[in-house]
Amino acid sequence: MSALLPLADPLAPVDHAARLPWPFAEDQTSFRYTVNVQPARQYLATAAGGWGDTLVDLGGAEYPQIMADRRRILDADPGRARVMPWMVPACWDLLLFYLRDMAASFPTIMTLDEDGERFHWVNTALGTDQHFTLGDLASLPCDPLTFLGREVPDDLLLIREREGEMHLDAGLVTFAAGWSVTFDAGMSIREIHGPVPRLNTEGVTTRGEQFLMMLKSDQAFRRANWTLSASGSRKLDVSLEELPEWGRDIPELIRDRDWGRLQLRIEVEHFVRLPMTGAVTFNIRTHLCSLADIKKVAPWREQLAAIVLELPDDIATYKGFIDYREDAMAWLLDTDSQEGR
Amino acid sequence: MTTLLDTVGALHPAYTVAPRPFQVVSVETVAPEIVHVEFVPLDGGPLTAYEAGSHLIVEAGPNRNAYSLTGDGSAPTSYGISVLRHQTGGGSQWIHDHLVPGAVVTCEGPRSAFPARPEQTAALLVAGGVGITPILSHARSLARWGGTADIVYSYRPGSGAHLAELRDLAKTSGFSLTEATDVPQTQQVLADRFADQPIGAHAYACGPIAMIDTYLELGRSAGWPVERLHLERFEAPELDPGVEFDVTVAGTRLTVAPGVSVLQTLLDAGHEVPNLCRQGVCGECRIPVKSGVVEHRDFVLTDAEKKAGDSMMCCVSRGTDLEVDL
Numbered sequence: 215m216s217a218l219l220p221l222a223d224p225l226a227p228v229d230h231a232a233r234l235p236w237p238f239a240e241d242q243t244s245f246r247y248t249v250n251v252q253p254a255r256q257y258l259a260t261a262a263g264g265w266g267d268t269l270v271d272l273g274g275a276e277y278p279q280i281m282a283d284r285r286r287i288l289d290a291d292p293g294r295a296r297v298m299p300w301m302v303p304a305c306w307d308l309l310l311f312y313l314r315d316m317a318a319s320f321p322t323i324m325t326l327d328e329d330g331e332r333f334h335w336v337n338t339a340l341g342t343d344q345h346f347t348l349g350d351l352a353s354l355p356c357d358p359l360t361f362l363g364r365e366v367p368d369d370l371l372l373i374r375e376r377e378g379e380m381h382l383d384a385g386l387v388t389f390a391a392g393w394s395v396t397f398d399a400g401m402s403i404r405e406i407h408g409p410v411p412r413l414n415t416e417g418v419t420t421r422g423e424q425f426l427m428m429l430k431s432d433q434a435f436r437r438a439n440w441t442l443s444a445s446g447s448r449k450l451d452v453s454l455e456e457l458p459e460w461g462r463d464i465p466e467l468i469r470d471r472d473w474g475r476l477q478l479r480i481e482v483e484h485f486v487r488l489p490m491t492g493a494v495t496f497n498i499r500t501h502l503c504s505l506a507d508i509k510k511v512a513p514w515r516e517q518l519a520a521i522v523l524e525l526p527d528d529i530a531t532y533k534g535f536i537d538y539r540e541d542a543m544a545w546l547l548d549t550d551s552q553e554g555r
Numbered sequence: 556m557t558t559l560l561d562t563v564g565a566l567h568p569a570y571t572v573a574p575r576p577f578q579v580v581s582v583e584t585v586a587p588e589i590v591h592v593e594f595v596p597l598d599g600g601p602l603t604a605y606e607a608g609s610h611l612i613v614e615a616g617p618n619r620n621a622y623s624l625t626g627d628g629s630a631p632t633s634y635g636i637s638v639l640r641h642q643t644g645g646g647s648q649w650i651h652d653h654l655v656p657g658a659v660v661t662c663e664g665p666r667s668a669f670p671a672r673p674e675q676t677a678a679l680l681v682a683g684g685v686g687i688t689p690i691l692s693h694a695r696s697l698a699r700w701g702g703t704a705d706i707v708y709s710y711r712p713g714s715g716a717h718l719a720e721l722r723d724l725a726k727t728s729g730f731s732l733t734e735a736t737d738v739p740q741t742q743q744v745l746a747d748r749f750a751d752q753p754i755g756a757h758a759y760a761c762g763p764i765a766m767i768d769t770y771l772e773l774g775r776s777a778g779w780p781v782e783r784l785h786l787e788r789f790e791a792p793e794l795d796p797g798v799e800f801d802v803t804v805a806g807t808r809l810t811v812a813p814g815v816s817v818l819q820t821l822l823d824a825g826h827e828v829p830n831l832c833r834q835g836v837c838g839e840c841r842i843p844v845k846s847g848v849v850e851h852r853d854f855v856l857t858d859a860e861k862k863a864g865d866s867m868m869c870c871v872s873r874g875t876d877l878e879v880d881l
Contacts, residue, residue: 491606
């Protein structure tokens with residue numbers, strides 16, 4: 215097994231633009247929903263830097279803070295982790311995959327020792343030191359999905375084929391963008407994506423589902439999705455469960471015309487077929503970058519403005535910015551204006 | 556320097572399914588004409604886990620054959636298969652004649668084509684003869700993860716491979732095990748067990764053609780929906796040779812003779828078509844169909860897929876004026 219070139223420092227201070235997974239291709243001028251999957255773990259250069267050489271993006275120096283946020287949400291609302299009763303083996307399958315991947319990707323701060331069915335996980339960035347045995351719930355302080363969710367910044371989603379369709383049968387989600395894992399758990403992905411304009415009717419869901427159903431276990435893929443966050447702050451948890459905390463954010467931002475505070479919210483989804491159970495991951499890693507920071511990168515501000523303004527009304531409505539996109543993009547393109555007004 | 560291959564797959568060796576060398580650690584006769592072989596990776600690395608009911612593809616001399624893995628798959632320390640010797644000069648004969656402890660053989664996989672439905676409340680497991688292999692895997696997996704199983708094992712007296720392990724497993728896990736040693740007994744037991752499963756149970760069968768036919772017939776007449784009657788075929792019924800017809804690929808028209816498959820016709824014309832079982836049971840040789848009427852003769856496509864007519868298993872299926880896309 216060859217080693218990847220080690221990252222400079224997995225906990226390096228963060229420039230939000232430098233490692234932002236810019237979701238658009240270089241020559242892209244418009245956006246529609248597609249099954250835009252690509253192989254995982256490929257480094258992609260962007261106008262401000264680059265990203266993607268590892269499956270998991272810890273978030274550099276922000277990793278401990280992101281995980282503190284994740285853990286706080288889980289402690290307050292353990293129901294953000296949902297596991298259908300038959301999905302316990304799949305959660306172990308997921309745990310092993312990710313711990314192995316992170317130990318290989320970040321060897322300076324994480325290790326996983328294996329001895330048959332016994333494992334020893336050490337994460338010096340978070341202070342975790344855990345021995346556990348595969349399948350033995352008593353050997354972990356909590357269920358395997360929650361244990362993993364407390365170590366990685368991704369929202370964890372497991373889908374399985376049932377009755378000919380892929381269903382979200384387990385999920386640990388604390389950073390949902392305007393949806394609810396407690397509501398969606400157990401649904402088919404067709405049912406889950408019902409509210410998204412055109413996705414089901416134009417066959418995107420079907421093609422996506424076929425891709426996932428045919429995924430083989432030795433290949434990892436990813437896809438980037440994007441929107442403007444429903445909060446004008448770096449708050450990751452804009453789930454429906456948390457609606458009272460963020461529901462007023464954008465109306466206030468619009469009232470104040472504080473466009474620089476808008477956050478481009480990018481979700482990088484990773485798809486892996488887990489071999490022990492055949493479950494497929496649909497893990498989501500959320501990244502935020504303010505329009506103020508995007509404005510500093512000329513190719514980005516131009517591309518984002520063009521794409522946002524070109525979007526058909528139904529998609530712009532679904533993404534939540536039909537009412538303010540013109541003003542916000544005008545600000546983005548106006549290089550004479552100061553940050554904010 | 557890393558290659559794309561290194562970065563697209565998993566970083567850990569326990570996820571590879573590519574063809575790689577294995578070493579035989581043991582060969583044991585478990586029934587007349589059936590040997591059980593255990594393999595470990597030649598490089599001593601960890602093994603990829605697998606779903607119950609999975610198979611390993613073994614390069615058995617000139618043949619590439621799939622054999623069911625008998626373990627529970629959760630954290631394998633070796634891969635075990637049991638092979639019945641067929642007198643056809645093929646892969647099974649090669650395995651019997653050549654595999655001894657220490658021998659090195661290339662294997663690919665595991666691949667899952669006969670998985671358990673995780674949401675089931677119980678499983679009725681039916682094995683006939685060497686079909687015990689994937690059934691044993693399912694039983695072991697259910698035992699390991701705390702499920703419920705009702706096992707039926709039909710075998711010729713003296714030819715029950717893995718009987719002792721199965722009896723032990725049933726005893727320690729509280730599974731029911733019923734053995735049958737002739738056809739009338741098998742039919743009686745199956746009818747009996749089909750009528751006595753809890754709501755939410757699924758059934759799984761692997762064995763000779765006649766047993767599978769009986770299983771399907773009895774299951775249906777006991778009111779089981781066909782979606783809950785899972786099965787794995789090791790062999791398919793013999794097909795009639797059919798009539799001559801044309802298949803067009805990349806603008807070239809080829810003639811498919813009676814008794815010759817579309818697959819063979821394509822291979823002879825120099826096209827590369829993935830294939831494995833050549834019996835219409837594994838799904839490997841599925842190709843898109845652009846036009847023409849397909850006569851489906853496989854056991855892989857669903858009724859809806861067959862009706863759509865836009866793909867076919869070219870190792871067994873035939874048709875009229877077909878145009879295919881490779």
